[in-house]
Amino acid sequence: MNLDEFLYKLHFETDKITPPDWEVNWDDAPLPYKLYRGLPVITLDSDIPDVLEQTAKPTLKDIGHFLWYSFGLTQVSESFPFPTQTDSWTACRRFVPSGGALYPSELYLYLKIEDVAAGIYHYDVAHHCLVCLREGNFDDYLRLALGNRCDVSSSFGAVFISTFFWKNFFKYHNFSYRLQGLDAGFVIGQLLEVGRRLGFKSGVYYQFLDRAINHLIGIHDHEESVYAVIPLSVDKKMTWFRDEAQDSVSAEKLCSELKPLHHQHYVRSKEIREYPMLLKMNEACMMDSFASLITIKKTQHEERGNPVIRLPSVDRLSYKFSTACRSRYSPGLDFVLKPISLNTLSALFFETISASSYRNDLDQFLQQIPYRVSLTLSSYNIDGLSNALYAYDGSAHVLRGIAEGDFRNALQNGLLADFVNTAQIPLSVNIVGNQDHYRNAYGFRGHRIQHMETGILSHSLLLAASALKLGGHPILGFNVPWYDELFQLNQSGRTSLLHIPIGHYRPNPRLQGSLHN
Numbered sequence: 001m002n003l004d005e006f007l008y009k010l011h012f013e014t015d016k017i018t019p020p021d022w023e024v025n026w027d028d029a030p031l032p033y034k035l036y037r038g039l040p041v042i043t044l045d046s047d048i049p050d051v052l053e054q055t056a057k058p059t060l061k062d063i064g065h066f067l068w069y070s071f072g073l074t075q076v077s078e079s080f081p082f083p084t085q086t087d088s089w090t091a092c093r094r095f096v097p098s099g100g101a102l103y104p105s106e107l108y109l110y111l112k113i114e115d116v117a118a119g120i121y122h123y124d125v126a127h128h129c130l131v132c133l134r135e136g137n138f139d140d141y142l143r144l145a146l147g148n149r150c151d152v153s154s155s156f157g158a159v160f161i162s163t164f165f166w167k168n169f170f171k172y173h174n175f176s177y178r179l180q181g182l183d184a185g186f187v188i189g190q191l192l193e194v195g196r197r198l199g200f201k202s203g204v205y206y207q208f209l210d211r212a213i214n215h216l217i218g219i220h221d222h223e224e225s226v227y228a229v230i231p232l233s234v235d236k237k238m239t240w241f242r243d244e245a246q247d248s249v250s251a252e253k254l255c256s257e258l259k260p261l262h263h264q265h266y267v268r269s270k271e272i273r274e275y276p277m278l279l280k281m282n283e284a285c286m287m288d289s290f291a292s293l294i295t296i297k298k299t300q301h302e303e304r305g306n307p308v309i310r311l312p313s314v315d316r317l318s319y320k321f322s323t324a325c326r327s328r329y330s331p332g333l334d335f336v337l338k339p340i341s342l343n344t345l346s347a348l349f350f351e352t353i354s355a356s357s358y359r360n361d362l363d364q365f366l367q368q369i370p371y372r373v374s375l376t377l378s379s380y381n382i383d384g385l386s387n388a389l390y391a392y393d394g395s396a397h398v399l400r401g402i403a404e405g406d407f408r409n410a411l412q413n414g415l416l417a418d419f420v421n422t423a424q425i426p427l428s429v430n431i432v433g434n435q436d437h438y439r440n441a442y443g444f445r446g447h448r449i450q451h452m453e454t455g456i457l458s459h460s461l462l463l464a465a466s467a468l469k470l471g472g473h474p475i476l477g478f479n480v481p482w483y484d485e486l487f488q489l490n491q492s493g494r495t496s497l498l499h500i501p502i503g504h505y506r507p508n509p510r511l512q513g514s515l516h517n
Contacts, residue, residue: 001277001327002099003280003281003284003444004281006174006277006281007437007444007447010174010175010177010178011178011437011480011495012480012481014175014416017173017175018173018174018175019173022173023376024170024171024491025170025271028170028269028270028271029170029171029269030166030167030170030266030267030268030269030272031126031167031266031267031268032092032101032102032103032167033103033106033124033125033126034106034122034164034254034265034266034267035124035126035264035265035266036122036124036131036133036263036264036265036266037263037264037266038263038264039132039133039201039263040129040131040132041124041127041129041131041132042060042116042121042129042130042131042132042169043062043127043128043129043162044060044061044064044067044128044129044130045060045061045064045065046064046128046319048065048068048069048437049065050320050322051320051321051322051457052065052069052194052197052198052321052322053198053458054197054198054199055199055234056199056234057234058113058198058200058232058234059113059114059115060113060115060116060199062198063109063111063113063116063130064128065198066195066198066200067107067109067123067128068128069095069190069322069325070095070096070107070190070191070194071094071096071105071107071125071187071190071191072094072095072122072125072128073092073093073094073125073126073128074093074094074129074325074326075092075093075094075326076091076092076093077361086211086291087382094125094308095190095325095328096183096186096187096189096190096328096459097186097328097458097459098183098186098261099168099176099182099183099464099476100168100171100172100179102167102168102171103167103183104163104164104167104168104176104179104180104183105161105162105163105180105183105184105187105278106122106123106161106162106163106164106224106226106502107122107123107125107159107160107161107162107187108120108121108122108123108133108159108160108162108217108219108226109121109122109123109130109157109158109159109160110138110142110156110157110158110160110216111130111156111157112137112139112155112156112453113156113157116130117132117135118135118136118137118161119132119134119135119136119138120132120133120134120138120216120217120218121133122174122217125314130422133217133218133261133263134216134217134218134258134261134325138216139152139153140152141212141254141257141258142158142193142216142229142231143215144209144212144249144254145208145212145213145229145251145254146205146208146229146231147207147208147210147214147248147290148242148248149205149241149242149361150203150205150231150239150240150242151238151239151240152231152240154233154235154237154238154239155231155232155233155235155238156232156233156234157231157232158229158231158232159191159229159230159232159354160186160226160228160229160230160243161184161187161188161226161227161228161229161230162185162190162216162217162219162224162226162227163180163183163225163227164221164223164224165180165224165225165275165278165279165282166223166267166269166272166275168180168183169273170269170272170273170276173275174277174278175260176275176278177277177278177281178451178476179476180227180448181223181227181447181448181449181450181451181454181455182451182455182458182474182476182498183455184227184228184448184451184452184455184457185451185452185453185454185455185456185457185458185459186455186456186458187205187455188228188230188452188455188456189247189356189455189456189457189458189459189463190360190458190459191224191458192204192230193214193321193355193459193460193463195232196206197277197321199234200232200233200234201232201235201236201238202230202231202232202233202358202359203228203230203231203232203235203240203241203358203359203360203361204228204229204230204358204359204360204361204447205230205231205360205361206227206228206361206362206449206452207227207287207290207361207362207442207445208226208229209250209251209254209289209290210225210226210251210285210286210287211251211255211286211288212251212254212255213226214226215231215254215255215258216238216258217261218260218261218262218263220281221279221283221286222279223272225255225282226446227452228452230487237479240359241359241361241364248289248290248291249289250288250289250407251286251287251288251289252288260446266358275344278283279315281291281444281447284443284444285443285444285445285448287417287440287445292517305351306400306401306402307400307401308398308399308400309340309385309390309398309399309400309401310396310398311345311346311348311349311350311397311398311399312342312343312346313346313397314343314346314347314350316350316351316354317347317351317464317467317468319467321357324463324466324467325463325466327431327466327469328462328463328466328472329466329505329507330471330472330473330474331420331471331473331503331505331506331507332419332420332473332508333418333419333420333421334471334506334508335420335421335424335425335471335473335501335503335504336424336503336505336506336507337381337423337424337426337503337504338423338426338503338504339381339382339383339426340381340382340383340426340427340470340503340504341381341382341383341384342383342384342385344468344470345379345382345385345396345408345427347464347468348461348465348468348502349375349394349397350397350446350463351460351464351467352375352457352460352461352464353394353397353460355460355463355464356456356457356459356460356461358456362449372433372434372438372450372453373431373433373450373453373454373457373497374391374392374394374431374433375391375394375429375430375431375432375457375461376390376391376392376402376429376431376432376487376489377389377391377399377427377428377429377430378390378407378408378411378427378428378430379393379426379427380406380407380408380425380426380427381426382426382427385399386404387404387405387406387407388401388402388403388404388405388407389401389402389405389407389486389487389488390402391401391487402487402488403488407486408422408423408425408428409422409423410486411428411483411486411499414478414482415475415477415478415479416477416478416479416487417477418457419473419475419477420473420475420501422501424503425501425502425503426502427501427502427503428499428500428501428502429461429472429499429500429501429502430483430487430496430498430499430500431454431457431458431496431497431498431499431500432487432489432494432495432496432497433450433454433494433495433497434450434493434494434495435455435489435490435493435495436493437450437493438450450497451497454497454498457497458474461500461502462474462500465502469504470502470503470504470505471502471503471504471505472500472501472502473496473500473501473502474498474499474500475499475500475501475512476498476499478496480496483496483499487514
C-alpha cells in the first residue's frame with residue numbers, strides 16, 4: 001500500500017486499514033508511560049496547588065506543577081463500563097483525553113533554570129519526576145534544529161512532545177496513526193493552557209529537523225518520534241519567529257555534533273509487533289533541511305446565500321481551572337436530553353475559539369484565530385435557535401445556516417457503532433478541515449499537523465464544556481463520506497475530522513479519587 005492510499009483509507013475507509021484477523025493481546029499490553037532505568041532522577045513537588053499562580057522566574061516547583069497539570073496521573077477511576085459487565089475496570093486518568101486511555105505521547109524537556117542542572121529530561125509520569133538524559137546547554141543546537149527561527153537563548157526551556165508508536169498500535173493497528181496526531185494535539189492544548197496560567201509564553205513549532213531533535217533527546221525513529229517542539233519563556237520581548245530560516249544546516253550535520261544516547265527503558269510488552277506503515281509515514285514526514293519551508297496563507301470558506309445567526313455577545317468564561325479539568329467527562333451512552341440556552345452555546349464557542357488561539361510557526365503571528373480547522377454543528381432543542389446544521393464563524397461570532405431540520409437520526413446512522421444515543425444530545429459538533437490534509441503545502445507532514453490542530457481545538461471545546469457543566473464525547477468512529485455529505489463539505493474541499501456530541505449527562509457509577517492533593 002502506498003502512502004497516499006494509506007491516508008485515503010485511514011480517513012474514508014477505516015474498515016480496510018486494519019486486518020480482519022487482528023486480535024488485541026491485552027495480557028501483553030504496554031504500559032501507558034515510558035520508564036527509564038538506571039538514570040539520575042529529580043523528584044518533583046507533589047503538593048499540587050488547587051490554583052496556579054503566575055511566576056516571573058520559574059522554579060523546579062513550578063515545572064512540577066506545570067507537568068502534573070499538563071500530563072500527570074491525576075485520577076484513579078474504577079467503573080463498570082457496561083451495565084451487564086461484572087468485572088470492574090480500573091484506570092489511571094490524566095486531565096487530557098486519549099483514545100482508549102492509552103496515552104501514546106511522551107514529554108521531554110530542555111531546562112535552563114537555577115535549581116536544576118541545564119539539560120534534557122524525560123517526564124516520568126508514573127513517579128512524577130524528571131529523569132536526566134543529557135546534561136548541558138543546547139541553545140545553539142536547538143536554535144539550528146528549529147531553523148534559526150527562534151531566539152532560544154531568551155527561553156528557560158522547551159517541551160518536546162513525542163509519539164511512542166507501540167503504545168496504541170497494539171490495540172488500534174494502523175488506525176492508531178490518526179489517534180496519535182489527535183492525542184498530541186490534546187496534550188499541546190493542555191500544555192498551552194497550563195502555561196498561560198503560570199505566566200509562561202510559548203510557541204508551537206511543527207517544522208523542525210526531526211532526526212536532530214530525536215537525536216538530542218535520545219529516542220529512536222523505529223519506535224518513537226517528536227511531533228512538536230514548544231519553547232517556553234517569561235521574556236515578553238522574546239523573538240519567536242523569524243520570517244525565513246537562516247544559517248541552515250542539515251539534520252545529519254547537526255546530529256554529528258552530539259554523541260548518541262543509549263539509555264534503557266521499560267515497555268512491559270514481551271512481543272512488539274511490526275508497524276511498517278507507521279514507520280513509512282514517519283519517514284515521509286521527516287525534514288532534513290529547511291530548504292522548502294512553507295507558510296500557508298489564510299483562506300476563508302464563506303457560506304453564500306445562507307441565513308446568518310448572530311450569537312449573543314459574551315465575555316471569556318471565568319471558572320476554576322482545576323475543577324473543570326477534574327470534571328471533564330466523556331458521557332458515552334450517559335447523555336440526558338436537556339435544553340441548552342443560546343447564551344450557553346455562545347459562551348461555549350467564544351471560549352473555545354479564544355482559548356485555542358496560539359503562537360505557531362505556520363502563521364508566524366501571535367494569537368491568530370484558528371482557520372485551518374473549524375467548527376460545524378447540529379442543533380436540537382437549543383432555546384432560541386432553530387433545529388438545523390450550522391457552520392460557526394469564529395471571526396464574526398456568528399452561525400451560518402447549512403440546512404434546517406432535526407438531523408439526530410442521520411448523525412446516528414453515520415456512526416460505526418453505538419458510541420452515543422444522538423436522540424439524547426442537543427449539540428453535535430463536527431470539526432472540519434482541508435480535504436487534502438495540506439499535502440501540497442507540507443507533504444505527508446500536513447496530515448499530522450492537521451490532526452494536532454484538531455486536537456488543540458477539541459481540547460478547548462471540551463474544557464469549555466466542562467466549565468459549563470456539560471460533557472463532550474470525541475468520536476472518530478463515523479462514516480466520513482456520510483458526514484461530509486450531511487454538512488455539505490465536499491463543494492468547499494473540506495472534510496470531517498472529529499465528531500464531538502455535547503450535552504448534559506447522568507454520570508456512570510464509579511469510584512474515583514485524586515492521586516495528589
